[in-house]
Amino acid sequence: MDQRLAELRDTAPAVPDRIPISLVVNGVEKRMEVAAWTTLLDLLRNTLDLPGTKKGCDHGQCGACTVLVDGRRINSCLTLAVMKDGCEVTTIEGLATGDVLHPMQQAFVDHDAYQCGYCTPGQICSAVGLISEGQARTREEIRDLMSGNICRCGAYPNIIAAIEGVLGGTAPAQAKEDPA
Amino acid sequence: MRAFSYSRAESVADALKGVVGHGETKVVAGGTNLLDLMKADVMRPTRLVDITRLPLNRIEETAEGGLRLGALVTNADTAHDERVRSRYPMLSRAILAGASAQLRNMATNGGNLLQRTRCYYFYDTGTPCNKREPGSGCGAIGGVNRIHAILGASEHCIATHPSDMCVALAALAAEIRVTGPRGERTIPFEAFHRLPGDAPQIDTNLAPDEIVTAIDLPARGFAAHSTYLKVRDRQSYAFALVSVAAALEIEDGKVTAARLALGGVAHKPWRDQAAEEALVGRPADAGSFAVAAEAVLRDARGFGHNDFKIDLARRAILRALQDAAASETP
Numbered sequence: 001m002d003q004r005l006a007e008l009r010d011t012a013p014a015v016p017d018r019i020p021i022s023l024v025v026n027g028v029e030k031r032m033e034v035a036a037w038t039t040l041l042d043l044l045r046n047t048l049d050l051p052g053t054k055k056g057c058d059h060g061q062c063g064a065c066t067v068l069v070d071g072r073r074i075n076s077c078l079t080l081a082v083m084k085d086g087c088e089v090t091t092i093e094g095l096a097t098g099d100v101l102h103p104m105q106q107a108f109v110d111h112d113a114y115q116c117g118y119c120t121p122g123q124i125c126s127a128v129g130l131i132s133e134g135q136a137r138t139r140e141e142i143r144d145l146m147s148g149n150i151c152r153c154g155a156y157p158n159i160i161a162a163i164e165g166v167l168g169g170t171a172p173a174q175a176k177e178d179p180a
Numbered sequence: 181m182r183a184f185s186y187s188r189a190e191s192v193a194d195a196l197k198g199v200v201g202h203g204e205t206k207v208v209a210g211g212t213n214l215l216d217l218m219k220a221d222v223m224r225p226t227r228l229v230d231i232t233r234l235p236l237n238r239i240e241e242t243a244e245g246g247l248r249l250g251a252l253v254t255n256a257d258t259a260h261d262e263r264v265r266s267r268y269p270m271l272s273r274a275i276l277a278g279a280s281a282q283l284r285n286m287a288t289n290g291g292n293l294l295q296r297t298r299c300y301y302f303y304d305t306g307t308p309c310n311k312r313e314p315g316s317g318c319g320a321i322g323g324v325n326r327i328h329a330i331l332g333a334s335e336h337c338i339a340t341h342p343s344d345m346c347v348a349l350a351a352l353a354a355e356i357r358v359t360g361p362r363g364e365r366t367i368p369f370e371a372f373h374r375l376p377g378d379a380p381q382i383d384t385n386l387a388p389d390e391i392v393t394a395i396d397l398p399a400r401g402f403a404a405h406s407t408y409l410k411v412r413d414r415q416s417y418a419f420a421l422v423s424v425a426a427a428l429e430i431e432d433g434k435v436t437a438a439r440l441a442l443g444g445v446a447h448k449p450w451r452d453q454a455a456e457e458a459l460v461g462r463p464a465d466a467g468s469f470a471v472a473a474e475a476v477l478r479d480a481r482g483f484g485h486n487d488f489k490i491d492l493a494r495r496a497i498l499r500a501l502q503d504a505a506a507s508e509t510p
């Protein structure tokens with residue numbers, strides 16, 4: 001570890017430690033200084049105290065870190081915070097209006113679309129992005145366009161049902177795939 | 181990730197100034213490949229030039245009747261563009277077969293061309309790899325090589341190029357527009373990516389001080405008869421084991437023009453012009469397509485775990501050509 005730190009120091013170029021940026025996060029403007037190598041994910045979780053966005057793989061392979069940037073879903077683990085200077089970021093913490101859940105959050109509750117819940121914030125943000133992209137019409141299309149979100153618990157049938165409910169404008173709890 | 185310095189280019193000239201003469205400098209666009217490789221300690225730039233604010237984010241008509249895809253247009257916006265969809269459905273399909281919706285929202289056209297191999301040894305800094313560390317050897321030859329090349333490999337590297345989009349671009353005979361300190365130039369798609377030879381560390385013929393500004397699609401889009409077939413371990417969000425971009429023009433049941441390119445089989449998107457030419461004038465049927473498949477794979481060679489790819493490629497070519505012949509509209 002010490003050797004590794006020393007190595008990092010040796011190869012580090014002389015750079016200003018911190019770069020000023022501003023972001024609108026869940027509707028609130030935030031000004032801060034960040035290191036160039038801070039990912040948007042780490043900024044949200046560690047600096048802005050918004051731990052709802054999860055770190056699964058940190059390599060773009062699981063979707064747990066999905067957030068909306070200027071309304072589009074992206075993997076926050078493969079994005080540098082400095083690169084998003086001036087953007088609007090919405091995380092799972094920003095979807096509800098007061099105590100009223102976002103329709104997608106409500107649909108996940110109604111359809112019991114999670115087990116351990118670790119992938120859920122990413123699934124919900126991704127599903128919100130999917131709806132606004134307007135490319136998914138059928139169940140097959142939803143499945144394909146949600147493939148960037150892995151669920152280790154395998155809650156997929158209920159996740160897809162929740163999204164179908166919102167997409168179809170109906171979110172009946174009875175539409176659950178798995179009655180257990 | 182190791183420390184690095186960061187600057188944001190405000191213009192193309194600014195970006196070139198940032199890149200020129202800085203061996204350890206990399207431009208960053210979507211970041212989905214570069215940041216991943218930096219986290220894995222495979223790539224270690226000491227400076228990043230952020231090019232995302234450059235005005236290379238448009239899709240425009242060309243004078244020749246084709247489309248110019250800006251280097252910074254995202255893969256998602258390209259695939260969903262109405263003109264791309266209707267005139268180049270094979271390209272749209274190929275892009276949508278790659279990565280995930282989130283990644284495609286970040287990934288750019290320029291970055292997609294320049295993404296690096298997914299060879300496991302390339303990613304594992306504890307093993308030898310001539311691409312990562314020239315002269316250290318190749319972990320995949322004699323190692324686990326299920327995802328590796330069956331065509332055009334060398335004794336120094338048997339990696340494959342992982343892109344889906346690039347396979348369709350090869351079949352369309354796109355051109356890459358680049359700019360650098362020596363001015364602008366256009367690189368035919370075939371000449372953009374390289375075979376490994378004895379210098380697998382060099383993926384493409386883009387000079388280190390040049391940047392990609394756009395991809396030009398020729399007018400001919402093969403919209404009536406084309407397809408992209410991707411075979412992989414899971415149905416979505418997985419790289420290709422073998423993929424095929426197939427495009428035909430057919431008159432009175434006879435092939436009048438053909439394009440055939442493969443992904444997942446070589447260090448570059450593998451287009452076979454001899455096989456294409458051999459199809460011209462022949463009936464658009466399974467018999468002709470089987471001959472074409474044999475021709476593409478005449479020099480194919482496996483390395484053990486990937487031997488199955490030869491048969492898989494043969495069948496995939498046959499099916500893709502049949503699907504292309506049958507398709508009227510995407």
Ligand SMILES: Cc1cc2nc3c(=O)[nH]c(=O)nc-3n(C[C@H](O)[C@H](O)[C@H](O)COP(=O)(O)OP(=O)(O)OC[C@H]3O[C@@H](n4cnc5c(N)ncnc54)[C@H](O)[C@@H]3O)c2cc1C
Pocket residue numbers: 059060061206207208209210211212213214215216251252255277278279280283286287288289290291292293294295342343344345390391392393417418419420
């Ligand atoms: C989990 C995962 C799964 C994936 N699955 C697939 C898949 O199935 N199929 C597929 O095709 N792809 C897949 N990808 C790869 C993805 O398509 C690429 O990472 C993406 O296209 C790269 O684009 P980018 O803009 O993010 O590039 P960056 O990461 O920003 O850059 C990549 C490289 O290109 C250089 N570069 C970028 N733009 C320019 C430019 N204009 N001029 C010169 N150099 C430039 C950078 O310096 C860097 O070296 C996957 C990626 C991940 C993480």
Ligand code: SF4
Pocket residue numbers: 297299300301302308309310311312317318319320321336337338339380
């Ligand atoms: S196949 Fe190429 S990239 Fe993979 S270990 Fe060998 S030299 Fe490296």
Ligand code: FES
Pocket residue numbers: 054055056057058059060061062063064065066075076077078
């Ligand atoms: S943490 Fe970002 S995709 Fe897994």
Ligand code: FES
Pocket residue numbers: 113114115116117118119120150151152153154155
């Ligand atoms: S609910 Fe446990 S990972 Fe999805």
